[in-house]
Amino acid sequence: MIQLQDVSKWYGDFQVLDTCSTAVSKGEVVVVCGPSGSGKSTLIKCVNGLEPFQKGDITVDDVSVGDKATDLPKLRSRIGMVFQNFELFPHITVAENIKLAQLKVLNRNEAEAGQKAMQLLERVELADQADKFPAQLSGGQQQRVAIARALAMDPIAMLFDEPTSALDPEMINEVLDVMVELASDGMTMMVVTHEMGFARRVANRVIFMDEGRIEEDCSKDEFFDSQRGDRAQTFLSKILHH
Amino acid sequence: MNYNWDWGVLVREPYLEWLTSGFTWTIVVSLTAWVLAFSLGSVIGIMRTTNSNLLRRIATCYVELFRNIPLLVQMFLWYFVFPELLPQDAGMWVKRGMPMPEFTTAAICLGLYTASRVAEQVRAGINSIGQGQRNAGLAMGLTPAQVYRYVLLPVAYRIIVPPLTSEFLTIFKNSSVALTIGVLETTAQARQIEEYTFQGFEAFTAATVLYIIVTSIVMLLMRFVEGRVSIPGMISLGAK
Numbered sequence: 001m002i003q004l005q006d007v008s009k010w011y012g013d014f015q016v017l018d019t020c021s022t023a024v025s026k027g028e029v030v031v032v033c034g035p036s037g038s039g040k041s042t043l044i045k046c047v048n049g050l051e052p053f054q055k056g057d058i059t060v061d062d063v064s065v066g067d068k069a070t071d072l073p074k075l076r077s078r079i080g081m082v083f084q085n086f087e088l089f090p091h092i093t094v095a096e097n098i099k100l101a102q103l104k105v106l107n108r109n110e111a112e113a114g115q116k117a118m119q120l121l122e123r124v125e126l127a128d129q130a131d132k133f134p135a136q137l138s139g140g141q142q143q144r145v146a147i148a149r150a151l152a153m154d155p156i157a158m159l160f161d162e163p164t165s166a167l168d169p170e171m172i173n174e175v176l177d178v179m180v181e182l183a184s185d186g187m188t189m190m191v192v193t194h195e196m197g198f199a200r201r202v203a204n205r206v207i208f209m210d211e212g213r214i215e216e217d218c219s220k221d222e223f224f225d226s227q228r229g230d231r232a233q234t235f236l237s238k239i240l241h242h
Numbered sequence: 243m244n245y246n247w248d249w250g251v252l253v254r255e256p257y258l259e260w261l262t263s264g265f266t267w268t269i270v271v272s273l274t275a276w277v278l279a280f281s282l283g284s285v286i287g288i289m290r291t292t293n294s295n296l297l298r299r300i301a302t303c304y305v306e307l308f309r310n311i312p313l314l315v316q317m318f319l320w321y322f323v324f325p326e327l328l329p330q331d332a333g334m335w336v337k338r339g340m341p342m343p344e345f346t347t348a349a350i351c352l353g354l355y356t357a358s359r360v361a362e363q364v365r366a367g368i369n370s371i372g373q374g375q376r377n378a379g380l381a382m383g384l385t386p387a388q389v390y391r392y393v394l395l396p397v398a399y400r401i402i403v404p405p406l407t408s409e410f411l412t413i414f415k416n417s418s419v420a421l422t423i424g425v426l427e428t429t430a431q432a433r434q435i436e437e438y439t440f441q442g443f444e445a446f447t448a449a450t451v452l453y454i455i456v457t458s459i460v461m462l463l464m465r466f467v468e469g470r471v472s473i474p475g476m477i478s479l480g481a482k
Contacts, residue, residue, distance in 0.1 A: 050377050077383025087378035091396045091473050100392060101382035135475030153382060 001026045001157055001188050002047060007056035009042065009212075016042050017053065018212040024157070029189045031199040031220075034209035035235055040192045041084075043209065044159050047190065048079045061156055077105045080150030084162040086142040088134035088149070094121070095130040098149045106153065113152075120148035124178050140171030147178055157188040164195055194239050200224060208232045251441045252448050264431030265452050271349050271427060272417045276410060278353030283360025288390060290365045301361065308358035313351075313419050320351045321423040348420035356413050363405045367398030400471050407464040411457050428452050 002024040009017040016039045024030045032040045045051040047058055049065045049072045058065040063075050088097050095117045102113035121127045124144040126137075134142055143163055150158060160179065164172045176198050183189055183202040193199070199206055199220060206223040208216035210231045216223065223232075251257055289301035308316070321344075325333040340346055371394055379389035399406075421430035432449035436442035 045377070048381055050380060073380070073383045073385050076381055079381075081378075081381035083374060083378060083381075085374050087374045089375065089378075089393055089397075090476055091400065101384060104388055104392065105383040133474045133476070135473065150382070 001028075001061060002190065003059045004043075004047070005057045005059075007043070007046060007053050007058060009039075009046065009051065009053040009055075016212050017046070019056065020209075020212075020214050021056075022207060022214060022217050024188060024190055026188055027186045028204045029183045029187075029191065029202050030205045030207060031203040032190065032192045032207045032209060033194060033196075033199070033235070033239075034215075038209040039212040040209045041161050044161050044190055044192050047159055048076045048081060050081075073105070077101065077153055078156050080147075080153060080155035080158040082143070082146050082150055082158070082160045082163045084165050086134070086139070086146045086166070088142055088146055090134050093131050093133055094126070094137070094145050097134065097145060098152045101149075102152050116152050117148070120151050121145070123151075124148050138171060139167045140174045143167065143171075143175045144178055147175070147182070151182075157190070158182065160189065160191040160193065162192050162194075164193065196224075196236070196240060208235070210235075245443065247443070248439075248441050249444055251435065251439050251444055257435050257439065257445075260426075260431040260435060261428070261448055261452070264426055264428040264449075267345070267420075267425055267427040268414065268417050268452070269456065271345060271352065271420055271425060272414045274349040275352035275356060275417065276413050278350065279356035279360050279409075279413065282353070283357035284364050286357060286361035287364025288368070288395075290361065291368045293386075305358045305361050308355050309362075313355050313416055314422060316355055317348065317351050317419055317423055321347050344420070344424040348417070348423060348425045352413065352416060352420065356409060356416070359409055359412075360406070363402045363409065364398065366405075367402040368394050370401055371397055400473065403464060403468045403471070407461065407468075410460055410464065414456050414460070415453065 004020055004022050007017055007020045008015065020039075020043060022030075032044065034040050042051055046053045047060065047065065049070075053066065056066075060075060060079060064070055065072075065075065088094075089100070092100065095114065098117035098120060099110075099113040102108045102116060103110065108116070118127060118130065121130055124147060126141055126144055126148070129137060129141060129145075134145070137145065147163075163179070164175050167175065172195070176195060179189070179191070179198065180202050191198070191203075203220045206216070206218065206220055207214055208223070208229075208231075215229055216232050252261065286301045286304050289297040290305070292298060311319075325336040327333070328336060336347075337343060375393055375397070376389055379393040380386070384392065417427060418429040420427055421433070426434070428449050432445040435445040439445075
Protein backbone atom coordinates (compact mmCIF):
# COMPACT_ATOMS: atom_id res chain seq x y z
CA MET A 1 0.00 0.00 0.00
CA ILE A 2 2.66 2.53 1.10
CA GLN A 3 6.18 2.13 -0.20
CA LEU A 4 9.20 4.25 0.69
CA GLN A 5 12.32 3.75 -1.42
CA ASP A 6 15.58 5.40 -0.30
CA VAL A 7 13.92 8.65 0.76
CA SER A 8 16.35 11.43 1.64
CA LYS A 9 15.56 14.98 2.61
CA TRP A 10 17.64 18.01 3.47
CA TYR A 11 16.84 21.33 5.08
CA GLY A 12 19.61 23.33 3.48
CA ASP A 13 22.79 21.45 4.43
CA PHE A 14 21.13 19.55 7.23
CA GLN A 15 20.01 16.06 6.34
CA VAL A 16 16.76 15.17 8.12
CA LEU A 17 16.06 11.89 6.33
CA ASP A 18 18.77 9.52 5.22
CA THR A 19 17.86 6.85 2.65
CA CYS A 20 14.75 5.64 4.45
CA SER A 21 13.09 2.56 2.98
CA THR A 22 10.13 0.66 4.30
CA ALA A 23 6.70 -0.51 3.28
CA VAL A 24 3.28 -0.73 4.86
CA SER A 25 1.01 -3.33 3.38
CA LYS A 26 -2.76 -3.30 3.35
CA GLY A 27 -4.31 -3.71 6.78
CA GLU A 28 -0.99 -3.38 8.54
CA VAL A 29 -0.40 -1.13 11.55
CA VAL A 30 3.12 0.27 11.70
CA VAL A 31 4.31 2.30 14.67
CA VAL A 32 7.17 4.73 14.09
CA CYS A 33 9.10 5.79 17.19
CA GLY A 34 12.36 7.44 18.03
CA PRO A 35 13.84 10.35 19.95
CA SER A 36 12.74 13.88 19.24
CA GLY A 37 14.42 15.26 16.14
CA SER A 38 14.91 11.78 14.67
CA GLY A 39 12.82 12.65 11.61
CA LYS A 40 9.77 10.49 12.31
CA SER A 41 7.24 13.31 11.88
CA THR A 42 9.02 14.51 8.78
CA LEU A 43 8.96 10.98 7.37
CA ILE A 44 5.21 10.58 7.86
CA LYS A 45 4.56 14.01 6.34
CA CYS A 46 6.51 12.93 3.26
CA VAL A 47 4.06 10.09 2.73
CA ASN A 48 1.25 12.44 1.70
CA GLY A 49 3.56 15.07 0.25
CA LEU A 50 3.14 17.69 2.98
CA GLU A 51 6.92 17.70 3.16
CA PRO A 52 8.83 17.54 -0.11
CA PHE A 53 11.83 15.23 -0.31
CA GLN A 54 14.83 15.47 -2.60
CA LYS A 55 15.79 11.85 -3.22
CA GLY A 56 14.08 8.50 -3.51
CA ASP A 57 10.43 7.84 -4.07
CA ILE A 58 7.27 7.15 -2.14
CA THR A 59 4.27 5.44 -3.67
CA VAL A 60 0.83 5.14 -2.14
CA ASP A 61 -1.45 2.63 -3.84
CA ASP A 62 1.06 2.68 -6.73
CA VAL A 63 0.80 6.46 -7.19
CA SER A 64 4.11 8.27 -6.86
CA VAL A 65 4.10 11.10 -4.31
CA GLY A 66 7.29 12.71 -5.58
CA ASP A 67 6.24 12.78 -9.23
CA LYS A 68 5.46 16.34 -10.33
CA ALA A 69 2.62 15.09 -12.54
CA THR A 70 0.77 13.49 -9.62
CA ASP A 71 -2.49 15.14 -8.61
CA LEU A 72 -1.46 15.60 -4.97
CA PRO A 73 -4.82 16.91 -3.66
CA LYS A 74 -6.51 13.85 -5.11
CA LEU A 75 -3.97 11.48 -3.63
CA ARG A 76 -4.13 13.22 -0.24
CA SER A 77 -7.90 12.97 -0.20
CA ARG A 78 -7.47 9.20 -0.10
CA ILE A 79 -5.04 9.25 2.84
CA GLY A 80 -6.37 10.38 6.20
CA MET A 81 -4.08 12.30 8.52
CA VAL A 82 -4.34 13.14 12.20
CA PHE A 83 -2.06 15.76 13.74
CA GLN A 84 -0.47 16.31 17.12
CA ASN A 85 -2.40 19.55 17.68
CA PHE A 86 -5.71 18.28 16.27
CA GLU A 87 -5.90 21.16 13.76
CA LEU A 88 -9.66 21.32 13.68
CA PHE A 89 -10.80 24.49 11.95
CA PRO A 90 -11.81 26.84 14.79
CA HIS A 91 -14.38 28.95 12.93
CA ILE A 92 -16.77 26.15 11.98
CA THR A 93 -18.65 23.60 14.06
CA VAL A 94 -17.61 20.03 14.67
CA ALA A 95 -20.09 18.74 12.08
CA GLU A 96 -18.97 21.34 9.53
CA ASN A 97 -15.35 20.33 10.12
CA ILE A 98 -16.23 16.79 9.14
CA LYS A 99 -18.32 17.88 6.16
CA LEU A 100 -15.92 20.42 4.65
CA ALA A 101 -13.70 18.16 2.56
CA GLN A 102 -16.57 15.80 1.75
CA LEU A 103 -18.38 18.74 0.15
CA LYS A 104 -15.43 20.51 -1.45
CA VAL A 105 -13.20 17.61 -2.44
CA LEU A 106 -15.46 14.60 -2.91
CA ASN A 107 -18.40 16.74 -4.07
CA ARG A 108 -20.84 14.86 -1.90
CA ASN A 109 -24.13 16.64 -1.34
CA GLU A 110 -25.06 18.26 1.95
CA ALA A 111 -27.36 15.46 3.10
CA GLU A 112 -24.87 12.73 2.30
CA ALA A 113 -22.00 14.56 4.00
CA GLY A 114 -24.13 15.38 7.03
CA GLN A 115 -25.22 11.78 7.41
CA LYS A 116 -21.64 10.56 7.16
CA ALA A 117 -20.56 13.15 9.74
CA MET A 118 -23.21 12.04 12.24
CA GLN A 119 -22.44 8.39 11.67
CA LEU A 120 -18.75 8.97 12.40
CA LEU A 121 -19.46 11.20 15.38
CA GLU A 122 -21.51 8.38 16.82
CA ARG A 123 -18.63 6.03 16.22
CA VAL A 124 -16.30 8.27 18.27
CA GLU A 125 -19.12 8.87 20.78
CA LEU A 126 -19.43 12.59 20.18
CA ALA A 127 -22.76 12.82 18.36
CA ASP A 128 -24.06 15.24 21.00
CA GLN A 129 -21.21 17.67 20.28
CA ALA A 130 -21.95 18.07 16.57
CA ASP A 131 -22.98 21.72 16.77
CA LYS A 132 -20.26 22.86 19.12
CA PHE A 133 -17.15 24.71 18.06
CA PRO A 134 -13.75 23.03 18.46
CA ALA A 135 -12.63 25.38 21.23
CA GLN A 136 -15.60 24.23 23.33
CA LEU A 137 -14.31 20.64 23.35
CA SER A 138 -11.60 19.00 25.44
CA GLY A 139 -8.36 17.96 23.77
CA GLY A 140 -9.36 14.31 23.71
CA GLN A 141 -12.71 15.15 22.14
CA GLN A 142 -11.05 17.38 19.56
CA GLN A 143 -8.67 14.62 18.56
CA ARG A 144 -11.55 12.15 18.20
CA VAL A 145 -13.32 14.65 15.96
CA ALA A 146 -10.11 14.98 13.96
CA ILE A 147 -10.06 11.21 13.49
CA ALA A 148 -13.71 11.26 12.41
CA ARG A 149 -12.92 14.08 10.00
CA ALA A 150 -10.17 12.03 8.39
CA LEU A 151 -12.37 8.91 8.21
CA ALA A 152 -15.15 10.85 6.50
CA MET A 153 -13.10 10.75 3.32
CA ASP A 154 -13.16 6.93 3.33
CA PRO A 155 -9.36 6.80 3.27
CA ILE A 156 -7.38 3.78 2.10
CA ALA A 157 -4.80 4.46 4.84
CA MET A 158 -4.43 6.65 7.90
CA LEU A 159 -1.38 8.58 9.07
CA PHE A 160 -1.10 9.62 12.72
CA ASP A 161 1.51 12.19 13.71
CA GLU A 162 1.91 11.93 17.50
CA PRO A 163 -1.84 11.93 18.04
CA THR A 164 -1.66 11.81 21.83
CA SER A 165 1.40 13.97 22.54
CA ALA A 166 -0.57 17.17 23.13
CA LEU A 167 -3.15 15.50 25.37
CA ASP A 168 -3.52 15.50 29.12
CA PRO A 169 -2.81 12.00 30.44
CA GLU A 170 -6.44 11.24 31.33
CA MET A 171 -7.51 11.87 27.74
CA ILE A 172 -4.94 9.72 26.01
CA ASN A 173 -6.91 6.50 26.36
CA GLU A 174 -10.11 7.77 24.79
CA VAL A 175 -8.11 8.58 21.66
CA LEU A 176 -6.09 5.37 21.73
CA ASP A 177 -9.29 3.35 22.10
CA VAL A 178 -10.62 4.84 18.87
CA MET A 179 -7.33 4.00 17.15
CA VAL A 180 -7.31 0.45 18.48
CA GLU A 181 -10.83 -0.05 17.18
CA LEU A 182 -9.79 1.36 13.83
CA ALA A 183 -6.85 -1.04 13.67
CA SER A 184 -9.04 -4.01 14.49
CA ASP A 185 -11.36 -2.99 11.64
CA GLY A 186 -8.43 -3.56 9.33
CA MET A 187 -7.40 0.02 8.58
CA THR A 188 -3.92 0.47 7.18
CA MET A 189 -2.16 2.73 9.64
CA MET A 190 1.19 4.45 10.06
CA VAL A 191 1.46 5.89 13.55
CA VAL A 192 4.19 8.12 14.94
CA THR A 193 3.87 7.73 18.70
CA HIS A 194 5.64 7.15 21.96
CA GLU A 195 2.73 5.08 23.26
CA MET A 196 4.48 1.74 23.55
CA GLY A 197 1.38 0.23 25.15
CA PHE A 198 -0.50 0.99 21.96
CA ALA A 199 2.34 -0.48 19.92
CA ARG A 200 2.23 -3.67 21.96
CA ARG A 201 -1.51 -4.00 21.57
CA VAL A 202 -2.08 -3.33 17.91
CA ALA A 203 1.13 -2.79 15.94
CA ASN A 204 2.22 -5.34 13.41
CA ARG A 205 5.58 -3.72 12.98
CA VAL A 206 7.68 -1.15 14.78
CA ILE A 207 10.10 1.22 13.07
CA PHE A 208 12.73 2.90 15.21
CA MET A 209 14.32 6.05 13.81
CA ASP A 210 17.36 7.99 14.92
CA GLU A 211 19.13 10.91 13.26
CA GLY A 212 17.08 10.60 10.11
CA ARG A 213 17.77 6.92 9.59
CA ILE A 214 15.54 3.92 10.03
CA GLU A 215 17.59 1.97 12.60
CA GLU A 216 15.15 -0.84 13.27
CA ASP A 217 12.26 -2.13 11.18
CA CYS A 218 10.93 -5.38 12.58
CA SER A 219 7.84 -7.14 13.83
CA LYS A 220 6.42 -6.02 17.15
CA ASP A 221 7.50 -9.15 18.95
CA GLU A 222 11.04 -8.93 17.69
CA PHE A 223 11.16 -5.28 18.67
CA PHE A 224 10.00 -5.76 22.23
CA ASP A 225 11.60 -9.13 22.95
CA SER A 226 14.83 -9.54 21.12
CA GLN A 227 18.16 -7.85 21.28
CA ARG A 228 18.08 -4.45 19.69
CA GLY A 229 20.66 -1.90 18.74
CA ASP A 230 22.02 0.25 21.56
CA ARG A 231 20.15 3.33 20.50
CA ALA A 232 16.77 1.67 20.43
CA GLN A 233 17.54 0.02 23.76
CA THR A 234 18.41 3.32 25.41
CA PHE A 235 15.39 5.01 23.90
CA LEU A 236 13.01 2.30 25.04
CA SER A 237 14.38 2.23 28.56
CA LYS A 238 13.92 5.98 28.75
CA ILE A 239 10.32 6.05 27.67
CA LEU A 240 9.21 2.90 29.46
CA HIS A 241 10.57 3.88 32.87
CA HIS A 242 9.82 7.55 33.14
CA MET B 243 -8.95 87.53 22.35
CA ASN B 244 -11.09 89.67 20.14
CA TYR B 245 -13.14 87.22 18.18
CA ASN B 246 -16.68 87.58 17.00
CA TRP B 247 -18.31 84.24 17.56
CA ASP B 248 -21.00 83.45 15.05
CA TRP B 249 -22.10 79.86 15.06
CA GLY B 250 -24.97 80.83 12.81
CA VAL B 251 -22.56 80.86 9.89
CA LEU B 252 -22.72 77.08 9.86
CA VAL B 253 -26.40 76.97 9.02
CA ARG B 254 -26.42 79.89 6.59
CA GLU B 255 -26.31 79.37 2.87
CA PRO B 256 -24.11 78.84 0.99
CA TYR B 257 -21.90 77.70 3.88
CA LEU B 258 -24.22 74.93 5.03
CA GLU B 259 -24.34 73.63 1.50
CA TRP B 260 -20.55 73.78 1.27
CA LEU B 261 -20.18 71.72 4.42
CA THR B 262 -22.76 69.19 3.29
CA SER B 263 -21.11 68.81 -0.08
CA GLY B 264 -17.66 68.59 1.52
CA PHE B 265 -18.83 65.89 3.90
CA THR B 266 -20.36 63.93 1.02
CA TRP B 267 -17.05 64.05 -0.86
CA THR B 268 -15.19 62.87 2.22
CA ILE B 269 -17.49 59.87 2.43
CA VAL B 270 -17.40 59.11 -1.29
CA VAL B 271 -13.60 59.41 -1.62
CA SER B 272 -13.03 57.35 1.52
CA LEU B 273 -15.45 54.55 0.70
CA THR B 274 -14.23 54.24 -2.89
CA ALA B 275 -10.65 54.18 -1.67
CA TRP B 276 -11.56 51.60 0.99
CA VAL B 277 -13.14 49.23 -1.51
CA LEU B 278 -9.94 49.41 -3.58
CA ALA B 279 -7.68 49.18 -0.51
CA PHE B 280 -9.49 46.20 0.95
CA SER B 281 -9.67 44.13 -2.24
CA LEU B 282 -6.21 44.93 -3.58
CA GLY B 283 -4.69 44.78 -0.09
CA SER B 284 -6.17 41.32 0.43
CA VAL B 285 -4.73 40.06 -2.86
CA ILE B 286 -1.28 41.52 -2.12
CA GLY B 287 -1.35 40.24 1.45
CA ILE B 288 -2.28 36.73 0.30
CA MET B 289 0.44 36.84 -2.36
CA ARG B 290 3.02 37.51 0.37
CA THR B 291 2.08 34.24 2.10
CA THR B 292 2.14 31.94 -0.93
CA ASN B 293 4.87 29.48 -1.83
CA SER B 294 5.62 31.26 -5.09
CA ASN B 295 8.82 33.28 -4.96
CA LEU B 296 7.69 35.48 -7.82
CA LEU B 297 4.32 36.37 -6.29
CA ARG B 298 5.94 37.04 -2.93
CA ARG B 299 8.53 39.33 -4.49
CA ILE B 300 5.99 41.32 -6.50
CA ALA B 301 3.82 41.80 -3.42
CA THR B 302 6.77 42.82 -1.24
CA CYS B 303 7.84 45.42 -3.80
CA TYR B 304 4.31 46.81 -3.88
CA VAL B 305 4.08 47.12 -0.12
CA GLU B 306 7.51 48.69 0.30
CA LEU B 307 6.92 51.16 -2.52
CA PHE B 308 3.50 52.37 -1.45
CA ARG B 309 3.94 52.49 2.29
CA ASN B 310 7.29 54.26 2.22
CA ILE B 311 6.32 57.28 0.15
CA PRO B 312 4.38 59.97 2.07
CA LEU B 313 0.73 60.05 1.11
CA LEU B 314 0.94 63.73 0.18
CA VAL B 315 3.83 63.05 -2.20
CA GLN B 316 1.90 60.16 -3.75
CA MET B 317 -1.07 62.45 -4.27
CA PHE B 318 1.15 64.91 -6.17
CA LEU B 319 2.89 62.15 -8.11
CA TRP B 320 -0.41 60.72 -9.35
CA TYR B 321 -1.95 64.08 -10.11
CA PHE B 322 0.95 66.08 -11.56
CA VAL B 323 3.64 63.61 -12.63
CA PHE B 324 1.86 60.43 -13.72
CA PRO B 325 -0.10 62.05 -16.62
CA GLU B 326 3.16 63.44 -18.03
CA LEU B 327 4.67 59.96 -18.16
CA LEU B 328 1.88 58.70 -20.38
CA PRO B 329 1.65 59.11 -24.15
CA GLN B 330 0.26 62.55 -24.87
CA ASP B 331 -3.32 61.53 -25.60
CA ALA B 332 -3.60 59.26 -22.60
CA GLY B 333 -2.02 61.91 -20.36
CA MET B 334 -4.48 64.47 -21.62
CA TRP B 335 -7.34 62.08 -20.90
CA VAL B 336 -6.17 61.52 -17.34
CA LYS B 337 -5.90 65.27 -16.76
CA ARG B 338 -9.08 66.42 -18.46
CA GLY B 339 -10.95 63.65 -20.19
CA MET B 340 -11.80 61.14 -17.51
CA PRO B 341 -14.81 61.87 -15.33
CA MET B 342 -14.00 63.93 -12.22
CA PRO B 343 -10.20 63.73 -12.55
CA GLU B 344 -9.46 65.09 -9.05
CA PHE B 345 -11.84 62.70 -7.33
CA THR B 346 -10.73 59.68 -9.35
CA THR B 347 -7.06 60.40 -8.79
CA ALA B 348 -7.54 61.00 -5.07
CA ALA B 349 -9.60 57.85 -4.54
CA ILE B 350 -7.16 55.66 -6.48
CA CYS B 351 -4.13 57.19 -4.78
CA LEU B 352 -5.59 56.81 -1.30
CA GLY B 353 -6.77 53.30 -2.16
CA LEU B 354 -3.38 52.15 -3.45
CA TYR B 355 -1.59 53.64 -0.44
CA THR B 356 -3.97 52.08 2.07
CA ALA B 357 -3.83 48.74 0.21
CA SER B 358 -0.17 48.41 1.19
CA ARG B 359 -1.14 48.74 4.84
CA VAL B 360 -4.13 46.38 4.57
CA ALA B 361 -1.83 43.88 2.83
CA GLU B 362 0.52 43.81 5.79
CA GLN B 363 -2.37 43.11 8.14
CA VAL B 364 -3.79 40.36 5.97
CA ARG B 365 -0.32 38.80 5.78
CA ALA B 366 0.12 39.04 9.55
CA GLY B 367 -3.31 37.49 10.07
CA ILE B 368 -2.57 34.54 7.79
CA ASN B 369 0.92 33.99 9.22
CA SER B 370 -0.41 33.98 12.77
CA ILE B 371 -2.49 30.90 11.98
CA GLY B 372 0.45 28.58 11.53
CA GLN B 373 1.49 25.77 9.27
CA GLY B 374 -0.61 23.16 11.07
CA GLN B 375 -3.95 24.47 9.82
CA ARG B 376 -2.61 24.76 6.29
CA ASN B 377 -1.32 21.18 6.47
CA ALA B 378 -4.62 19.92 7.83
CA GLY B 379 -6.45 21.50 4.92
CA LEU B 380 -4.01 20.15 2.35
CA ALA B 381 -3.97 16.70 3.95
CA MET B 382 -7.70 16.27 3.38
CA GLY B 383 -7.30 17.00 -0.31
CA LEU B 384 -8.19 20.68 -0.50
CA THR B 385 -6.24 22.58 -3.14
CA PRO B 386 -4.04 25.46 -1.92
CA ALA B 387 -6.67 27.94 -3.15
CA GLN B 388 -9.40 26.09 -1.24
CA VAL B 389 -7.23 26.07 1.88
CA TYR B 390 -7.10 29.86 1.69
CA ARG B 391 -10.79 30.17 0.96
CA TYR B 392 -12.18 27.81 3.58
CA VAL B 393 -9.49 27.54 6.25
CA LEU B 394 -7.00 30.41 6.41
CA LEU B 395 -8.87 33.54 5.33
CA PRO B 396 -12.02 33.13 7.45
CA VAL B 397 -9.83 32.95 10.54
CA ALA B 398 -7.27 35.52 9.38
CA TYR B 399 -9.90 38.19 8.75
CA ARG B 400 -11.41 37.58 12.16
CA ILE B 401 -8.03 38.04 13.79
CA ILE B 402 -7.37 41.34 12.02
CA VAL B 403 -10.69 43.06 12.66
CA PRO B 404 -9.12 45.43 15.25
CA PRO B 405 -6.20 46.66 13.08
CA LEU B 406 -8.49 46.81 10.03
CA THR B 407 -10.80 49.06 12.04
CA SER B 408 -7.90 51.46 12.61
CA GLU B 409 -7.12 51.40 8.93
CA PHE B 410 -10.73 52.08 8.00
CA LEU B 411 -10.78 55.05 10.40
CA THR B 412 -7.50 56.34 9.05
CA ILE B 413 -8.75 56.35 5.49
CA PHE B 414 -11.47 58.89 6.40
CA LYS B 415 -8.91 61.12 8.06
CA ASN B 416 -6.36 60.69 5.27
CA SER B 417 -8.98 61.65 2.71
CA SER B 418 -8.39 65.26 3.77
CA VAL B 419 -5.09 65.12 1.87
CA ALA B 420 -7.19 65.04 -1.29
CA LEU B 421 -7.80 68.78 -0.84
CA THR B 422 -4.25 69.39 -2.07
CA ILE B 423 -5.22 68.29 -5.56
CA GLY B 424 -8.51 70.14 -5.54
CA VAL B 425 -11.10 67.76 -4.12
CA LEU B 426 -13.48 69.96 -2.15
CA GLU B 427 -14.02 67.63 0.77
CA THR B 428 -14.80 68.52 4.38
CA THR B 429 -11.47 70.09 5.32
CA ALA B 430 -11.25 72.03 2.06
CA GLN B 431 -14.75 73.42 2.58
CA ALA B 432 -14.00 74.37 6.18
CA ARG B 433 -10.97 76.27 4.97
CA GLN B 434 -13.04 77.95 2.30
CA ILE B 435 -15.66 79.05 4.84
CA GLU B 436 -12.85 80.46 6.97
CA GLU B 437 -11.53 82.40 4.00
CA TYR B 438 -14.94 83.85 3.12
CA THR B 439 -16.23 84.63 6.61
CA PHE B 440 -13.17 84.68 8.90
CA GLN B 441 -15.14 82.35 11.20
CA GLY B 442 -12.31 79.81 11.34
CA PHE B 443 -13.13 78.44 14.79
CA GLU B 444 -16.69 77.61 13.83
CA ALA B 445 -15.75 76.15 10.46
CA PHE B 446 -13.05 73.83 11.77
CA THR B 447 -15.12 72.86 14.78
CA ALA B 448 -17.81 71.76 12.36
CA ALA B 449 -15.25 69.78 10.36
CA THR B 450 -13.93 68.16 13.53
CA VAL B 451 -17.40 67.16 14.63
CA LEU B 452 -18.16 65.71 11.21
CA TYR B 453 -15.00 63.57 11.31
CA ILE B 454 -15.84 62.42 14.83
CA ILE B 455 -19.35 61.45 13.76
CA VAL B 456 -18.16 59.36 10.85
CA THR B 457 -15.37 57.66 12.80
CA SER B 458 -17.77 56.89 15.65
CA ILE B 459 -20.14 55.24 13.21
CA VAL B 460 -17.27 53.20 11.78
CA MET B 461 -16.20 52.11 15.26
CA LEU B 462 -19.70 51.02 16.18
CA LEU B 463 -20.06 49.20 12.89
CA MET B 464 -16.76 47.36 13.32
CA ARG B 465 -17.59 46.46 16.92
CA PHE B 466 -20.82 44.96 15.63
CA VAL B 467 -18.90 43.05 12.96
CA GLU B 468 -16.40 41.80 15.54
CA GLY B 469 -19.22 40.52 17.72
CA ARG B 470 -20.95 38.85 14.82
CA VAL B 471 -17.91 36.91 13.65
CA SER B 472 -16.51 35.95 17.04
CA ILE B 473 -16.06 32.21 17.51
CA PRO B 474 -17.75 30.52 20.49
CA GLY B 475 -15.25 29.22 23.01
CA MET B 476 -12.34 31.20 21.64
CA ILE B 477 -11.05 34.11 23.66
CA SER B 478 -8.21 35.11 21.43
CA LEU B 479 -7.62 33.59 18.05
CA GLY B 480 -4.26 35.23 17.67
CA ALA B 481 -2.90 33.58 20.79
CA LYS B 482 -3.31 30.06 19.48
